[in-house]
Each structure stands twice: as C-alpha cells, then as structure tokens.
Amino acid sequence: MEISTKEMKRVSLLTVSGRIDSSTAPDFDKALQSLINANRTQIIVDMKDVEYLSSAGLRSLVSAVKSAKSGGGDVRLSQPSKRVREVMDLAGLNSIFTLYDDPVEAVGSF
C-alpha cells in the first residue's frame, strides 16, 4: 500500500493504492489520524487504485469519520472500485460515507 497526502486550501486529499488489509491498515490509520490531529478534518480519500479493502481498513475509516465529524469535518471517498463499494455495502456503511465517482466533485463537495 502507498499513501500520498495533498493539502489544499479547505481539503486534504489522501490518495491510497494497493491493499488495505491488517498488514497495512495501521499506516492508513496513522495517515488519517495525523490529519485529524492537525485539525485537517475535511478529508477526501481517493481509492481509485485500492485493490482491496478489508474490515481492518473499514475500522480505520469508521474511526476517522467519527473523529472528523466531531471536529466539524467529514471523510468522503472518491472513485471507489466495484469491490470497495461491495465491501462498504456489505458492512452497511453506504449511508455513513458519501461516495463520489469524480475526484473533482469530491474535492468541491466541501
């Protein structure tokens, strides 16, 4: 898994690629929490190149969205693959996270 962070005026864009599983979720978690700890609570996670998202990755996302919302922000997902959407759906999280097909629209949503 690789993560890059781009700080924009109002939004932080976290671009993730590869597998988010029990092996890599701690790094994913760290990247999300370090933004929230720095009061960057308006976060887009671009998942275009995420091959796999396990329950460990979902745990990181749920923890981050709780913290971000309590700080007045949100965590929104951009370009999730069919498989990522399927996992979100299976976990009943589609009503918690806003999903965007277009990254520009995702960034502009804040």
Add this chain to the structure above:
Amino acid sequence: MQKYQLVVPGRFESLPQIADFVGQAVRQVGFEEDDVFHVQMAVDEACSNVIEHAYGGECSGDITLTCGLEQGSDLVITIRDTGCPFEPESVSEPPLGVDLEDLPEGGLGLYFMRKLMDDISFQFDPKNGNTLTMVKRRSS
C-alpha cells in the same frame, strides 16, 4: 480431486501471499470472479483473526490452508492454526445500519466470513489446534 495446500508463517505480511494462493486455486477449479473475490476476502478475514486472536500477535505459529472441491462442485477451504481456541459464539454480530455514534469499529471480520461463504464451522482440539472449515457452493 484437486487439492491445494499452503503453509505460511502467521504474520500479517503473509496476507498478500495467501490472497494470491486462494485466487489461483479458486480460479483453477473454475469459479467465477465474484466468487473468487468473496472467498479471498473471507480467507483474508479468517487469517487476520488467527494472527490477531488465536496467536495473539505475529510470529507465534504457522497457518496451514487447504483448498479443494468436494462432492464434485463445493469448494472447501480449511484454515489450521495452533493458537488459542477460538470461540465464535463469544463474538456478537455487529449492529449494522445504526447511527454513526453507535457504529462499532470492530467485529466485522467474522460477519463478513459468514456473509461471503455458504457455510463455516470451527473445531478445536488440544493436539491440532483450531480448524476452520468454510464452504462455497458454485453459483448456478
């Protein structure tokens, strides 16, 4: 009957290798891509639980996987470890469709395994440890 076996150290780093092994084996016996993904995910969640709970962390023992067809068409996967006994009844099903503040951050792994596979069962004996057997029936 075709049967495939993999033995790997019980470490999170082994998870991609396990996913590749399961993907190849399940494709080899002719399952559809959706089923391949579902089995890979169920096995990934199961092996993560073994490392985290049965072994209580990494490097405590091996994980042995077997994958094959039974009764002509059912895919049967077994996952063996020599860790602590796993008691599935101690894991409650996560509440889904609840408000954000009530949303649990864990407990989804076993729920996914049950949703993605047609049958799962756990056995423990002091000599051989835990054996998880999961069955996936071919989509008609």
